[in-house]
Amino acid sequence: MPDLLLELFSEEIPARMQARAREDLKKLVTDALVEAGLTYASAGAFSTPRRLVLTVQGLTAESPMQREERKGPKADAPAAALEGFLRSTGLSREQLELRDDKKGQVYFAVLEKPGRKAAEIVAEAVEGAIRGFPWPKSMRWGSGSLRWVRPLHSILCLLSDESGAEVVPVTVDHLSAGNTTEGHRFMAPGRFPVSSFDDYAAKLKRAFVVLDAAEREQTIWHDATTQAFAQGLEVVPDAGLLSEVAGLVEWPVVLMGAIGEDFLGLPPEVLQTSMREHQKFFSVKNPKSGRIEKFVTVANRETADHGETILKGNQKVLSARLSDAKFFWENDLRVAKAGMGEWLDGLKAVTFHNKLGSQHDRIERIAALAREIAPLVDADADIAEQAARLAKADLRSAMVGEFPELQGLMGMYYAREAGFPDAVALAARDHWRPKGEGDSVPTDPVSVAVALADKIDTLTGFWAIDEKPTGSKDPYALRRAALGVIRLVLGNRIRAEMQALVSSRMTKHEAKQAAQQWSDVNQAIADVLSTAAGNEEVFSLLLKSYADSTESLANPDKRTREHEELLGELRESIETAARTKTNDLLSFLHDRLKVYLRDQGIRHDVIDACLAMPGNDDLTLLVKRAEALAGFLKTDDGTNLLQGFKRANNILSQAEAKDGVEYSFGADEKFAETDAERALFTALDGAEAVIRPAMREEDFAAAMTAMASLRAPIDAFFEAVQVNAENPILRRNRLNLLHRIRAICGQVADLTKVEG
Template identity: 35%
Template sequence: MRTENLLIELGTEELPPKALKDLGSSFAIHMQAALEGAELAFENITWYAAPRRLAVYVSGLVESQQDKLVEKRGPAVNAAFDEQGNPTRAALGWAQGNGISIEQAERLVTEKGEWLLHKAHVPGQSVNDLLESLLHQAVSKLPIPKPMRWGSHATQFIRPVHTLCVLYGNEVIPVNALGQASGRRILGHRFHGESWFDLDHADNYLPALKQHYVVADFHERAEVIRERLESTADSLTLKADYNTALLEEIASLVEWPVVMTASFDEAFLQVPKEALIYTMKDDQKYVPLLKSNGSLANTFLFVSNIESLDPSQVISGNERVIRPRLADAEFFFNTDKKVTLESRLESLGTVLFQKQLGTLKDKSERISALAAFIADQIGTDSDQSARAGLLAKTDLMSNMVMEFPDVQGVMGKYYALHDGESEQVAQALYEQYLPRFAGDELPSHPVSAAVALADKLDTLVGIFGIGQLPKGDKDPFALRRAAIGVLRIIVELSLPLDLDTLVSKAIEVYGDKLTNGECQTQVVDFVLGRFVAMLQDQGINIDVIQAVAARRPTRPADYAARISAVAMFKTHETAEALAAANKRVANILAKNNVESDAVVSELLLGEAAEVALYKALTEAKDIVNAAAASQDYAAVLTKLATLRDPIDNFFDHVMVMADDEQVRSNRLALLALLRQLFLTTADISLLAKA
């Protein structure tokens, strides 16, 4: 069967840059699903996206579906004919629906009976016949939150569509979609060369567009920009400051990327670099340049969409654009310094944190009290922590943060230092929001950690405390992120903190504002639930997590230590046998309702195997308890691994359910002692076979 390569391109007005990559990849995903659903075979599908176009390229697409032999079962034979052998209405209706006579029907015989059968030959439909419907399917599923209409069209799309190119090899497939009839027309660059041209063949899409100053491949365009940013920065002995998100957004704004260098007045460098970087990146999509010591240079890079005959004009234009933005930042900074952070406390009382939970001033006072409590728990300066907590939100009332919200915390640090606050307080104002995302840095000082934890716990407890638990993907107060932040700080900084204690204190600080009586348990369970998800993301086996979770340790650092020890223990040669023995013990104890604190009487130990097990358990108990007290769970499990032989010997030679009630109870108590020792770290019985 003939195969060709298919190109579908939607030529549009400028598409939203932050959505471009998702639109392109979604177009390919849904087009692939539509082709597969229609049983049209192909080799591969690739997507292209630029500011004024979305396209998919399908290689090796067959020209039509395979012919099919479809079996259409009719009524059962005993229902298809009456007693005289005449066809019933059901049989006649079925035959007529299939375009045959009753005499032409075949018979299908199975173990369950006999039915009428028609084997219909269904010829495959061609790409030409199917493509319009398939394109509609794919387009209708694109992630477009706010579709728009244009002109007199009733059609809706994310932006007006001006061209629709659909080529199967060198042939145009007739399709109508989004108010356009298909053809060969392709939009060129808006400013360079011809405004449009006719494409002769699907395979020539990318090279033809490059001749018209368009790099249609999103990834190629981003890589070109990255290479040119890096090489230009290297030539200036500076470092380009950008991330993947900024790079992809710039790539979504230009079709023919040209990297240029510009500069601004050095006087602006008196403003904290974070504010300048924010306005350059977020407002203008410029790429700041950093010196080797991390300070900001007054030179920056930008990506133009045109290859100008007079680049100096483009450069000076961009320099004129950035100057007023930097001047605003300079003005805000100088104005804000005239007022201390402490003096802004009262103004926080005019801003609501949450209707039932009070103002930002209320929240600041709670953070202060909770931070001091946490500081005492971890052995750092409680006065400094309380002070930092009190001032934590004051920079939100500054002109700079109101204009550039992303520099909250950062500006608090600069203003605190200007006001004469201690270095610890100033640093805590910046680090209170850490970690902000997965993989982000953590607070660098215990005072900062105390404030960061207090802020996150106050939000968690407050929102849970008024019954507004996150549901599904709805989490307006970012409680999941807060919980993960709490866990990362405690675990990665090895802080000796207990979630139960912290949540209880946070509830106490709230006073009578909270209405949810289940708040304590719900918050702790929620945070522990996030811990399970984190551990799974780290590749920890689910049975290891379940074994530890069964003990519900509420000290995150302790929880992590148990996970590490159990994961290592699972690889031990005795692990499988001990897990099986623990499962057996747990089942026996559950069936007989044995109390965990049942006492073993040495006088009732008669069999040599049970005496040996009791002796081994007694010797192990002190070692296990001492190791567990210091969170050396590897030592705990190493010691428990030595119990395999006495445990196996016990089950081989001792009848637990003895006829003598006292002996039976004593043996069950012995198993309870064994069970409690193993539960010191985790529920080993939950470990799966390796």
């Protein structure tokens, strides 16, 4: 059972691509081996910056023989058909077999493919993997046409067993596989031969290359934490950085250095981000002060001076970087303390979306909306508006320009340093949230108001300009915004009528778009007029009549009846469009809510039943109903009542359809014939007395419990009486009684929509 060793040695492979490349190499090669009939015991893939390595253990030495039978033409078929069959199988007529078939004798070809040596199959598999490798980005080099992530320099490909190792004859363009490789670029230059995977890994280690990325990660983390611990410090964990750094070195050497005293006053996130993004340094924290005071860098070699030169160089680069950061911080503070006016002005020049105006326009809309939402969340309206105006100011700060991921956080720092109320500072940080499913929902009232206003504005704006998400395309992350609205509302139990919040905005957007179209039309008229400019007399006449008409349109006193009609139509069309889009956006929110509640275990029919109730744009109310109904349906009384309700409803609906009337006149107990009927009257009175106050309190669970108490009387009623009695008075009274059941039981949700 031979083992395969494959090494693809190249110039430096981007760190971020290595993990995926290991998996791809393993899959491509082993799939091809299996496809060709080989089997293997195990396989493993490795990478360093300069090599991609695969080992396959316990490979079969050759593939089994393959036998294939192919049915040909009938014995009496025309000669051409037989010739064609012979050509396609590569056999002569004597090699065919004649067999009896239902319709006579038929030629059969029996093709036997001999088994193939593993080496031959491996060579094909490796060449195929190299040529078809799915690098995210690949390139050509020199005069060749081969593509690889960076120039590919050598291929090591061996099959080895107890008797020794043989080079697999892989050839890809100008590269032929051999049995040699290189160690560390600087610490062990030169090539050396290897004879097996174990030999390879051992010799690499002697040549200062740790083959396994996981081992490099362990070494780095171990050495970093040990060095930090010795000084009473802690390394800030960063798994992404660790994996990246492990992909940048073959021989990790951990060095710890100090951050200049000048920079320790910067916010810790700034230090951390600058060091990670620019230098790929780990941050080292002093648990006593909570400050980040040192850094860890990972070099790719040992040196005679134990890394002193390297550390000094890195420290110098860090100082230059942090000087920039400090410069940004100090400049930004100056602007912030002056009230952030410079940034707010700057946002006028930044386009949010060409149909939705600038960031400044957006902020104006959010501020107005935040004011409106404030009383709903117990926030101070003035502070909510102020917070909304300042929340995105940091977009223009130098620090966020440099580190976009610090957006929000810097806003908080700057607002605090500038002496704004803490609620304003928190809103700058938190109004972006929740950013994703894992992110928590802000709870500070001002933050909630601004966050909600921000998301509703985004949704309304993009709905107004018909940029809704379609299929997998959601470039403006509107699904996330909708989920944000849902989580903000539910998480803070906010009672808001979404319809009203959205529709007033939508109407404004629509009106603005109509005005834009109007001005386009005016422009077109002006263009026409200017072409008449050659004839002065005609031109001035035209101009005057145009000016008259537009002026009179703007002035209510001068409007003609036609003008009034025109404006009326315009208003009508704006309002219709706004209504349609508002409803569409609300049903999008409802759809997202269904997804959200389904993940919480609430069935879609339960939600549909609650959506059918009035006030369904109040999401908190809607969910309260849904939760009560879902809980109710889990009880036996609940499911049984549902049956009784449905029975009552069916009989009633059929009768109503047949008679063409609605039996809502109220049932009279004096027409009750049986005890069961009378008991139902009593039960309904009793339930109503409980349900009415419960509904007033929106205590849907209590209301439904009271409904459940109707289960037995309803069942008994159906047992004892026939609703469609001969006597029309009795029948009418009973139908009116059923109507009462329907009305009482349908107060929390439309039970007809519940399945089962």
